Amino acid sequence: MGRRDLNPEDIVRYEEDGPKVVLLDQRRLPDEEVELECTTVAALVTAIRELAIRGAPAIGVAAAYGLALAAARGDDVDAAATALAASRPTAVNLEWALAEVRDDPTPKRARRLHEAEVERCRAMAAHAAELFEPGTRALTHCNAGGLATGGYGSAVGALRAAWERDLLAHVWVDETRPLLQGSRLTAWELEAAGVPHAVIVDSAAASLMAGGEVDCVVTGADRIAANGDTANKIGTYSLAVLAAHHGIPLYVVAPSSTVDLATASGADIPIEERAGAELTTRFPARNPAFDVTPAGLIGAIVTEHGVQRAPYSASLAALV
Amino acid sequence: MGRRDLNPEDIVRYEEDGPKVVLLDQRRLPDEEVELECTTVAALVTAIRELAIRGAPAIGVAAAYGLALAAARGDDVDAAATALAASRPTAVNLEWALAEVRDDPTPKRARRLHEAEVERCRAMAAHAAELFEPGTRALTHCNAGGLATGGYGSAVGALRAAWERDLLAHVWVDETRPLLQGSRLTAWELEAAGVPHAVIVDSAAASLMAGGEVDCVVTGADRIAANGDTANKIGTYSLAVLAAHHGIPLYVVAPSSTVDLATASGADIPIEERAGAELTTRFPARNPAFDVTPAGLIGAIVTEHGVQRAPYSASLAALV
Numbered sequence: 011m012g013r014r015d016l017n018p019e020d021i022v023r024y025e026e027d028g029p030k031v032v033l034l035d036q037r038r039l040p041d042e043e044v045e046l047e048c049t050t051v052a053a054l055v056t057a058i059r060e061l062a063i064r065g066a067p068a069i070g071v072a073a074a075y076g077l078a079l080a081a082a083r084g085d086d087v088d089a090a091a092t093a094l095a096a097s098r099p100t101a102v103n104l105e106w107a108l109a110e111v112r113d114d115p116t117p118k119r120a121r122r123l124h125e126a127e128v129e130r131c132r133a134m135a136a137h138a139a140e141l142f143e144p145g146t147r148a149l150t151h152c153n154a155g156g157l158a159t160g161g162y163g164s165a166v167g168a169l170r171a172a173w174e175r176d177l178l179a180h181v182w183v184d185e186t187r188p189l190l191q192g193s194r195l196t197a198w199e200l201e202a203a204g205v206p207h208a209v210i211v212d213s214a215a216a217s218l219m220a221g222g223e224v225d226c227v228v229t230g231a232d233r234i235a236a237n238g239d240t241a242n243k244i245g246t247y248s249l250a251v252l253a254a255h256h257g258i259p260l261y262v263v264a265p266s267s268t269v270d271l272a273t274a275s276g277a278d279i280p281i282e283e284r285a286g287a288e289l290t291t292r293f294p295a296r297n298p299a300f301d302v303t304p305a306g307l308i309g310a311i312v313t314e315h316g317v318q319r320a321p322y323s324a325s326l327a328a329l330v
Numbered sequence: 331m332g333r334r335d336l337n338p339e340d341i342v343r344y345e346e347d348g349p350k351v352v353l354l355d356q357r358r359l360p361d362e363e364v365e366l367e368c369t370t371v372a373a374l375v376t377a378i379r380e381l382a383i384r385g386a387p388a389i390g391v392a393a394a395y396g397l398a399l400a401a402a403r404g405d406d407v408d409a410a411a412t413a414l415a416a417s418r419p420t421a422v423n424l425e426w427a428l429a430e431v432r433d434d435p436t437p438k439r440a441r442r443l444h445e446a447e448v449e450r451c452r453a454m455a456a457h458a459a460e461l462f463e464p465g466t467r468a469l470t471h472c473n474a475g476g477l478a479t480g481g482y483g484s485a486v487g488a489l490r491a492a493w494e495r496d497l498l499a500h501v502w503v504d505e506t507r508p509l510l511q512g513s514r515l516t517a518w519e520l521e522a523a524g525v526p527h528a529v530i531v532d533s534a535a536a537s538l539m540a541g542g543e544v545d546c547v548v549t550g551a552d553r554i555a556a557n558g559d560t561a562n563k564i565g566t567y568s569l570a571v572l573a574a575h576h577g578i579p580l581y582v583v584a585p586s587s588t589v590d591l592a593t594a595s596g597a598d599i600p601i602e603e604r605a606g607a608e609l610t611t612r613f614p615a616r617n618p619a620f621d622v623t624p625a626g627l628i629g630a631i632v633t634e635h636g637v638q639r640a641p642y643s644a645s646l647a648a649l650v
Binding site (some may be wrong): 286 | 507514527530
């Protein structure tokens with residue numbers, strides 16, 4: 011891969027011969043392109059928990075394949091669904107995908123869900139591109155690319171669509187500590203797509219904004235509450251406050267599978283706390299993996315159904 | 331060292347036997363405590379440029395010792411001063427310290443400057459402690475500790491003084507990418523001083539503020555312009571905007587040697603751009619080492635002369 015575009019099956023797929031779920035191990039990118047084969051649901055749960063595959067839509071797709079794997083192996087499908095749903099707490103896509111395939115946990119149904127997620131990405135990218143004007147310098151955080159969605163990408167998909175339409179001049183890529191999904195994964199995807207970009211430390215975003223070098227911020231989402239409050243990678247809320255201070259719009263680009271009308275507001279979204287060891291310090295550490303951006307700081311939420319504006323309570327309820 | 335307090339001469343000193351300037355190599359902390367011996371001005375310039383010693387007051391002290399070294403070796407003292415002043419562009423302390431010792435470039439004079447900087451730290455820490463209330467949870471960025479000042483510290487000195495007065499409950503330590511001065515150096519100093527602390531990724535500060543877990547932000551400075559605009563480690567401006575949004579004060583603690591009345595405002599402060607390789611990514615990168623916080627976002631500037639409030643143009647002119 012590397013310089014060529016990723017196909018959805020390069021990121022995650024089901025193989026009847028095994029059977030097994032095969033995924034590109036994202037922990038080892040961009041240095042090595044290595045596949046991980048999960049022949050049990052337990053192995054897949056570990057792979058999701060340890061971020062061999064990550065990104066809300068992509069782990070939903072992986073969980074759907076996992077349920078097909080459980081059924082093919084003759085495992086208890088309910089127990090498998092429970093284990094997969096519990097692998098990570100913040101993204102709602104896990105629960106959503108498991109509910110979608112629960113009545114038909116077959117490879118065919120899971121593949122259809124995977125294809126539909128990629129189609130949603132292409133549709134939302136086209137909608138999001140309408141938000142760009144020629145020469146836009148966008149800033150993105152974490153990786154909301156093809157790796158995160160099972161193909162094409164949400165926020166990165168929007169950037170690709172804007173680039174193809176000659177609307178994008180440059181992308182600032184937050185490196186995204188602690189696990190560097192920006193400098194490892196997003197930069198790798200933008201390079202493959204030929205999009206001009208530069209990696210920055212997360213804390214440099216503010217001074218680039220003050221210097222007039224950022225026209226918009228574009229991120230994905232792990233869960234969008236009914237009122238539009240959005241959980242995403244730690245640091246997204248920080249960018250939202252900074253963008254508002256500088257009069258720069260922040261756009262959330264995510265498939266409708268990320269919208270959770272059962273969660274009223276951001277206060278009800280569980281935030282995953284990960285091990286302090288991820289900060290590679292020998293001193294005490296605190297490591298929340300996500301934060302919540304209040305709806306009031308979000309300029310637009312873009313799904314496959316189009317560009318939604320505040321008040322989100324009405325617009326989100328209408329589209330799901 | 332490690333668990334015990336650092337003495338000023340552990341951080342940087344002049345030895346007549348050589349002669350040489352000896353410094354604790356801060357690039358290798360906290361894993362290894364290794365001294366670096368500079369027997370030439372060129373070696374010391376390299377040590378400053380490559381951050382074996384860093385922190386505005388500390389590199390000023392090192393430059394003063396460097397000028398004494400040049401004189402002892404019979405080098406051209408003016409050429410040595412020019413080379414030392416050019417080693418890093420943003421901190422004004424280099425120029426200030428070189429001007430201080432230019433007429434008497436002796437070890438005795440340089441040591442007196444070093445002692446005076448540490449005394450200033452103790453004085454400003456006592457003033458800064460007045461800003462704390464019992465139970466304060468402070469957040470700091472980069473390392474404005476003893477390592478950065480040649481002893482005791484500016485912002486970290488203030489935290490130590492507050493801790494000794496039972497005014498401090500906890501310190502959030504921004505890891506401070508790309509070079510991790512927070513998680514490597516500040517946490518190491520706070521551990522030695524027995525101050526409760528936890529390292530966070532820089533982008534987590536905002537959500538801790540939103541959660542009501544931060545009472546104030548305390549940082550050092552590399553250069554304070556005549557109007558109070560302050561250059562400090564990249565990410566400080568980001569914290570200032572975030573703190574203002576959450577109604578949290580940001581305090582700058584720095585010796586008067588950091589105040590530069592010859593620089594009218596932040597727009598006139600040169601910002602060092604360092605190699606993108608510091609971000610350890612194989613993709614394009616941009617790496618400004620500092621940013622500028624406008625005076626309007628600074629709740630107080632604390633020097634050895636006391637706590638200054640806005641308008642800073644008047645208060646800074648009066649104290650220098």
